[in-house]
Amino acid sequence: MSEIPSLQRAAVAALLRDDVLAMQGYTPGEQVNDCLKLNTNECAWPPSPAVQACLSQLSGESMRLYPDPMSHALREAAAALWGHPANGIVAGNGSDDCLTMIYRSVLRPGDRVAVPWPTYGLYDTLASIQGVEMLHVAWQDHWQLPIQEFIAAAPRLILVANPNNPSATMVSVQELVALAEALPQSVVVVDEAYIDYATADSSCIPALLTHSNMLVLRTCSKSYALAGARLGFCLGNPEIIAQFCKVKDSYNVNALTQAVGLAAIRDQDYHQQLVEDTLAAREDLMADVRKRGWTWPPSCANFLLCHVGPQAESIYRALKARGILLRWWDRPQLRECLRITVGTPEDQARLFQALDEVCA
Ligand SMILES: Cc1ncc(COP(=O)(O)O)c(C=O)c1O
Secondary structure, three states: OOOOOOOOHHHHHHHOOHHHHHOOOOOOOOOOOOOEEOOOOOOOOOOOHHHHHHHHHOOHHHHHOOOOOOOHHHHHHHHHHHOOOHHHEEEEOOHHHHHHHHHHHHOOOOOEEEEEEOOOOHHHHHHHHHOOEEEEEEOEOOOEOOHHHHHHHOOOEEEEEOOOOOOOOOOOHHHHHHHHHHOOOOEEEEEOOOHHHOOOOOOOHHHHHOOOOEEEEEEOOOOOOOOOOOOEEEEOOHHHHHHHHHHOOOOOOOHHHHHHHHHHHHOHHHHHHHHHHHHHHHHHHHHHHHHOOOEOOOOOOOEEEEEOOOOHHHHHHHHHHOOEEOEOOOOOOOOOEEEEEOOOHHHHHHHHHHHHHHHO
């Protein structure tokens, strides 16, 4: 095959937007085969057997045709599950895709986005792509929502991951509602990627009925064990959701994902079991981490943000050399921390043994 000559930076710059050239791309957690992956908060167990059954029944014919552009069956299933009207739900290629719809629809040139910081890094990348300013507002003591700072800044868009990534902590529905009420001209997005691991009644979905400037994101990547399928949802006022449908990619959820997503959502017994198994394994993880003298904020998710101390990086690297991936960030607030995703009891036994060796 003939080689494509490499382009000089100036030649690339002549063809592309300056802000794209200047931006940092999003750095996803490492995806390394043959490693024990406790670094990207996937579910430790496989999806429902109904998903496998569905995959083996899929016909070539269903691949020949375009999928349903509006994912009708999925939206109906999601509506029944979450008690929100189907026309107030749009499905996405992961909830990341729903975030893209929100940014495209909400943000005008010169607008500002704000997030409590630290949080999910993709919110920043999307702001760069959209060419808008991102404001990081530090979490207050012990991961409390900095409501007054948000109100003072009055950004066009606020995103709060609840539970938050990487802290696994939560803020109350009342605080989020108060924020939306204080800023009626702003859109408040509550990203509930991990909410199934939290206590009941901690979701903002019921508040959507009365607060049209609020949106909720849900994903099947975590508690439904479908990170590879890419399926998420945005819930909100039907009039707003109808506008998002205009800016989404036309066939944004592929036929395979629509089929397996439906199978997973319909198998609520299995889903419940996955959540219970995760919570039980989280107890074991906490017990081991406590033994090592590490601390963590109370976890409402399938991971712990452990404060390990100055040796965090070396432990991360030593585990990686042993084929075990945790998440470590070379950032001021997080440099002494390791984020550990809950694994199966077998995964965690391997982790604990490796930690014993590494920390000895
Ligand atoms: C807070 C948060 N939101 C969204 C996502 C991405 O979800 P999805 O896989 O549905 O795109 C993640 C993934 O780690 C996350 O931590």
